Amino acid sequence: MTFVGKALRALVPAWFVLFPSLPVPEYWVTVGNYIGLYAIVALGLVLLTGIGAVTSFAQAAFVGLGAYTTAYLSTRWGVSPWLGLPAGLVFTGSVAFLVGSVTVRLSGYFLPLATIAWGLALYYLFGTLEFLGRYNGLTGIPPLSLAGVELAAPRRMYGVVWLSVALCLWLLLNLLDSRPGRAIRALASGRTMPEAMGIDTARYRMLIFVAAALMASLSGWLYAHLQRTVSASPFGLNMGIEYLFMAVVGGVSSLWGAVLGAAVITGVKIQLQDWLPLLLGTEGNLEIVVLGAVIVAVMIHSREGLWPWLARQWARVQPPQPAVRPPAEAPQGYRDMPRRPRPARGSVVLEVREASKHFGGLVAVGGISFQVRAGEVVGLIGPNGAGKSTMFNLITGVLRPTSGEIRFGGERIDTLESRHIVARGVGRSFQHVRLVPQLSVLENVAMGAHLRGGSGALRAALRLDRHEEERLLYLASETLRRVGLSEVMHLPAGSLSLGQQRTLEIARALCTDPTLLLLDEPAAGLRLKEKQALAELIAQLREEGMSVLLVEHDMDFLMGLADRLVVMEFGCRIAEGTPAQIQCNEAVRAAYLGGVAA
Amino acid sequence: MDLGIFALLSQDGVTNGAIYALLAMSLVLVFSVTRIIFLPQGEFIGYGALTVAALQANQFPRLIWLLVGLGVMTFVVEAVSALRQRGAGQAPWRTLVRSALVWLAYPLALLALVRSFSWGDAPMAVQILLALAMTVPLGAMIYRVAFQPIAEASVLVLLIVAVGVHFGLLGMGLFLFGPEGSVTRPFSEWSGSLGAMMVSGQNVAVLAVSAGLIGLLSVFFHHTLAGKALRATAVNRRGAQLVGIATAQAGRLAIGLAAALGTLAGTLIAPLNAVAYDTGFVLALKGFVAAVVGGLASYPLAALGAILVGLLESYSSFSASAYKEVIVFTLIIPVLAWRSLTTVHGDEE
Numbered sequence: 001m002t003f004v005g006k007a008l009r010a011l012v013p014a015w016f017v018l019f020p021s022l023p024v025p026e027y028w029v030t031v032g033n034y035i036g037l038y039a040i041v042a043l044g045l046v047l048l049t050g051i052g053a054v055t056s057f058a059q060a061a062f063v064g065l066g067a068y069t070t071a072y073l074s075t076r077w078g079v080s081p082w083l084g085l086p087a088g089l090v091f092t093g094s095v096a097f098l099v100g101s102v103t104v105r106l107s108g109y110f111l112p113l114a115t116i117a118w119g120l121a122l123y124y125l126f127g128t129l130e131f132l133g134r135y136n137g138l139t140g141i142p143p144l145s146l147a148g149v150e151l152a153a154p155r156r157m158y159g160v161v162w163l164s165v166a167l168c169l170w171l172l173l174n175l176l177d178s179r180p181g182r183a184i185r186a187l188a189s190g191r192t193m194p195e196a197m198g199i200d201t202a203r204y205r206m207l208i209f210v211a212a213a214l215m216a217s218l219s220g221w222l223y224a225h226l227q228r229t230v231s232a233s234p235f236g237l238n239m240g241i242e243y244l245f246m247a248v249v250g251g252v253s254s255l256w257g258a259v260l261g262a263a264v265i266t267g268v269k270i271q272l273q274d275w276l277p278l279l280l281g282t283e284g285n286l287e288i289v290v291l292g293a294v295i296v297a298v299m300i301h302s303r304e305g306l307w308p309w310l311a312r313q314w315a316r317v318q319p320p321q322p323a324v325r326p327p328a329e330a331p332q333g334y335r336d337m338p339r340r341p342r343p344a345r346g347s348v349v350l351e352v353r354e355a356s357k358h359f360g361g362l363v364a365v366g367g368i369s370f371q372v373r374a375g376e377v378v379g380l381i382g383p384n385g386a387g388k389s390t391m392f393n394l395i396t397g398v399l400r401p402t403s404g405e406i407r408f409g410g411e412r413i414d415t416l417e418s419r420h421i422v423a424r425g426v427g428r429s430f431q432h433v434r435l436v437p438q439l440s441v442l443e444n445v446a447m448g449a450h451l452r453g454g455s456g457a458l459r460a461a462l463r464l465d466r467h468e469e470e471r472l473l474y475l476a477s478e479t480l481r482r483v484g485l486s487e488v489m490h491l492p493a494g495s496l497s498l499g500q501q502r503t504l505e506i507a508r509a510l511c512t513d514p515t516l517l518l519l520d521e522p523a524a525g526l527r528l529k530e531k532q533a534l535a536e537l538i539a540q541l542r543e544e545g546m547s548v549l550l551v552e553h554d555m556d557f558l559m560g561l562a563d564r565l566v567v568m569e570f571g572c573r574i575a576e577g578t579p580a581q582i583q584c585n586e587a588v589r590a591a592y593l594g595g596v597a598a
Numbered sequence: 599m600d601l602g603i604f605a606l607l608s609q610d611g612v613t614n615g616a617i618y619a620l621l622a623m624s625l626v627l628v629f630s631v632t633r634i635i636f637l638p639q640g641e642f643i644g645y646g647a648l649t650v651a652a653l654q655a656n657q658f659p660r661l662i663w664l665l666v667g668l669g670v671m672t673f674v675v676e677a678v679s680a681l682r683q684r685g686a687g688q689a690p691w692r693t694l695v696r697s698a699l700v701w702l703a704y705p706l707a708l709l710a711l712v713r714s715f716s717w718g719d720a721p722m723a724v725q726i727l728l729a730l731a732m733t734v735p736l737g738a739m740i741y742r743v744a745f746q747p748i749a750e751a752s753v754l755v756l757l758i759v760a761v762g763v764h765f766g767l768l769g770m771g772l773f774l775f776g777p778e779g780s781v782t783r784p785f786s787e788w789s790g791s792l793g794a795m796m797v798s799g800q801n802v803a804v805l806a807v808s809a810g811l812i813g814l815l816s817v818f819f820h821h822t823l824a825g826k827a828l829r830a831t832a833v834n835r836r837g838a839q840l841v842g843i844a845t846a847q848a849g850r851l852a853i854g855l856a857a858a859l860g861t862l863a864g865t866l867i868a869p870l871n872a873v874a875y876d877t878g879f880v881l882a883l884k885g886f887v888a889a890v891v892g893g894l895a896s897y898p899l900a901a902l903g904a905i906l907v908g909l910l911e912s913y914s915s916f917s918a919s920a921y922k923e924v925i926v927f928t929l930i931i932p933v934l935a936w937r938s939l940t941t942v943h944g945d946e947e
Contacts, residue, residue, distance in 0.1 A: 299748065
């Protein structure tokens, strides 16, 4: 690390510690406290919106729940402020769970709209309830006290506030660098890919929703004891919107961006509140005009926000090191990781019986039957629109068949969810690659190992998952070595060529420990050498007893590799046999080359 | 609650519902053409009502300063993008002159017009037209500056920008009109009775104007080229572009129409209730609840939803008046859940 780098690393934390003991005006310390309070909420929003793609305008209402809980308990019942925190967390967590159970399943723009509605409903509730003092709120909240010392002065609260920020930041950084963290990062790419890795997307969306609400509640608790009075107005929709602005301006997908965004927006707002009346001579609310203009400008010109821009400048001074590294040699317990037993060679693994899928009047798959045996490579071919990818989606539970059944290892799987099918040993790749482009190749592949570990979010946040994490990362790196991508392990997945991305998907599927591997056009976009390597890999997997079902258009690739081909046209099976038999089949020729089959 | 009160509440509910219906229509219109969830709709209610109130009180309508200012901004944005497009080639004089006329000369001409006459005693229709002459171009300018550069972005990005615009217009509203609410003159002093129920001319006017506007919109969409272009853009943006519809123009038109409807809604409310700069937002949100009932796509369903919201609000203001807003906004959640389940979404959105 360069000298500048070292100096900055030491100076930034030192600044936070030294700031309140400098002879700065009391007012500055107060501003620092508010930045800390906002940063905690914005951190939750980065987790929720920036990383988990769940946009929420309702965070201010959750801050309100935390603040009102402790305010009510301490003013009406004389409960210690320290007990107000757990009470607020439990209460906010429960409300968030209830709200979330209706909300997080909503799709598209319905979700942010629902959060607007929740935010408004809770805000009006705060202002209406008699025991919360209506719009006047609650006053006379006691300050926090520690060992007999009252933490009433802003300088004394400063430590509590910024320790809370640091704690939240530490927990979140830990969480994101772990098995559940990878699952959360996968949420932004939709439902299909994470579910195909065994990730329960509804559960993780709920998890981040509640986690963000808990952080908002913590901020509310601090606010109540800092301000010593609460009323409804700071928990309204406008504040909810401002929290989102902080996260967006700072860089909605980076945790440090949340702290930066809170500081920038608060700082700018305070400056504007001081200067605008002097310039324009009115007691207006003009700072929100500037705030609105800033957010429009940020969204038009640099949608990623300030922190990513700063990070790029910093990368020139200090080239970044890969954040996630696999252990150099097999960690303890790696060899004992459970592996699925392989079914006896030649036994039926996958059986599709009269499966059909209708989309309204369109018959995509019309009553098709075939089998795949253990240790067999079967190619599923046919012209475009023949229903091959629909067939894949039926087998992997993305779609439900209209009729017929699909059995895997003798068990019906056509009624199961994707994540339960992958748990039984069906791994897959996608026709259009589905990766998390900004994450490293290694982390993308480690997503496939989701079901090989069991650490929950709490263990991960507290760093108790490191043994398991080492095993998972080592497994991912070994798999990458096997498919020939270990050179690019630390690059962002989005920077790879299309062929390499397809290979990455195979490695990810292999990490799920499948006994049946479904590959959707794996050779598309690969160069000749890469195709040969891929064919070798598939042949090797077959040697190990793996069954492979391939959709592929490259006949040269299939002819040398597949044991059997199933040909589809217009959703029906028109031929089945060895590659040589299929090559001479009249119906297949007619399907591919046109003309009337004799 | 006896029958008389019930009838009174129903009348009130339907009157409010008619106004929500106007707002719901314009939200549906803007969303389907541009995919923008147009939260700033509410600000036009305040702008419209307060401008008419200022004209009636023989005060200078300060909204025109915003028009002049945004006009300059729009001209700069347009000029920069025109110059960039031509690169080193000949300067695009024609484009520049045209946009100077539209964005610079028009607001100044309007300013001169407003300055040179006294509008206090003019018929109300003229005052409303003058307010529209300010708000509609304002809508078009907002689209040009804030939304057109990111017309292809995701719904969420557009929503965040819409929230930014809402903040900007709200702050400007306070700056231009101050925090006080204003009431305008009623459309008519008439009042009569319908059976046991008292009917005021204002209520009748609101219903008639809303119904008339909805009818006009329907004619516009089905029998004019511009209306058909909007519908085509709503169905398929790319396809509309391919057959030569300028989608940017469609977007401007949609937001201009929304601004007009917002302004009219404001002038309809102002004789009944005082309207302040920030009254509109909550009204627009209720229009929005109604629009969501129609999945942001269906005009008749949105209108029906609006009447429902109006009635619900009216009845709950009688039996649980303090919780009126809580009830209305909690109501939206099951509706959203239902719409979300019955709408097919792409996986990536």
